[in-house]
Amino acid sequence: MKIRTCKYFAKQSVKSIWRNKVMSLASIGSVMAALLVIGIFLILVLNVDYLAAKLESQVEIKVHLVDGLSDTIIGEIRKEIKGLSGVKDCVFVSKDKALKDFSESLGENSYLLEGLEGDNPLSDSFVVTLEDPRLAPQVTLAIKAMSNIENVVYGKEELEKLLDVTYFLRVGSLVIVAILLLISVFIISNTIKLTVYARRREIGIMKYIGATDWFVRGPFFLEGVLLGLIGSIISIGLLATGYYYIARYVEQQMFGLLVISLMPFQEVLKSLTVSLLAFGVVIGSLGSMISIRKFLKV
């Protein structure tokens, strides 16, 4: 394609966007709204995945011991667990410490535990960390087979719950995203239809002069792509700004209790930019292709 043809397409499409200001704004707005929602879901999914990966790497096995074991037996169990392959560390947590931790975690509500000091319902336990989280089931089985063990739990349930959340998030977002995409495609195709209508005389003349189909269609196609792109750039800007401040806020508020942390801004920005720009272009080209096919019989 010749450069002057590109220039011609660019000029025509910008002119049409300007001429149909209201419809162009509506198109950009709808693309933006759709991409904002898509972007929010994307950020959620990214963060849940991020969290899941983090949790997975932090998998620990909690081994509760039967009550009233002597220090010697506890020491033996500890040695036995440490001897298992794949175990990185094994830390003893007495039931008193467990109760203290629990009460601390309740904060203001710790009064609920008052009076339990004398009759601690918790048990002594070991926190076992692994070299590889994938070894968790295997190590769990091995520990369960040992004596004096009350039960063994590892973060599996939490992880699975999280993965369930991710799943629903994905399915839910797919449905909503699909609907929003359709709406934007529809609005863009209507905008382009207006342009085609406004320029129908010119199109007729171009056909008689011997313009090729793609030459006639180029500006309309570009117009759709531009509308999609503008919408996506605005939504990326809004989402990135929002995420930046939220991530900063979360970090400041949760400092110290960093069980949960958000995905770093840079990484989110990268994924957002790539995927939303792509979505914008796809929405725009679909919208213009529909109207070109329907209204621009060249």
Added chain:
Amino acid sequence: MIELVNVSKTFSDGHKALKNINIKIDNGEFVFLVGPSGAGKSTLIKLLLKEIDPDQGNIIINGKDVTKLKRREIPYLRRNIGVVFQDFRLLQEKTVYENVAFAMEVVEASPKEIRRQVPIILSLVGLSKKSNLYPSQLSGGEQQRVSLARAIVNGPSILIADEPTGNLDPDTAWEVMKSLNEINHRGTTVLMATHAKDIVDAMRKRVIAIENGTIARDDKKGGYGI
């Protein structure tokens, strides 16, 4: 060269607009296409431009069978055929110069060629002085000459005009005919459908008369007839 061999066209409503037409027009000829309203003149022109396809017969233009052209080849056929209509079909928001230049932009001519060619063509149709005016500022005859200029600026070998003087008074009609004649003298084949009896009679060119979808007469140096 234009050649129609056994061409028939029936519209979807069953109307037989053209019946078994045979015409041969050589390069550089000037041909009037006459006949009563509804005879099939515009239909014949649409066939040449491949706006519609005949249901029978062959149409050969410059050695190529138009009926066998693929969709994407049509633009290149049309670049070889300039067209002018009764209603001028100019773009109101473009100047005379821009209207003519537009025809070259559409076929992706270089700006250099455009700057060179447009003034030449405007002077050929006698509109050099009006090149910066808008169509609404021109007389009908001048507007039609702009559309003539646009039709020939890409150097087509054939110029087709469907009632180019239909909207013009006799004096301005003659302005346009002078330009058409000039274009023909430069080697372009001209085919003009018209009802203008005085013009046809005065020009003494080849006349093909169509009536009811058939060729009623084909005179080398004819007049309009009755």
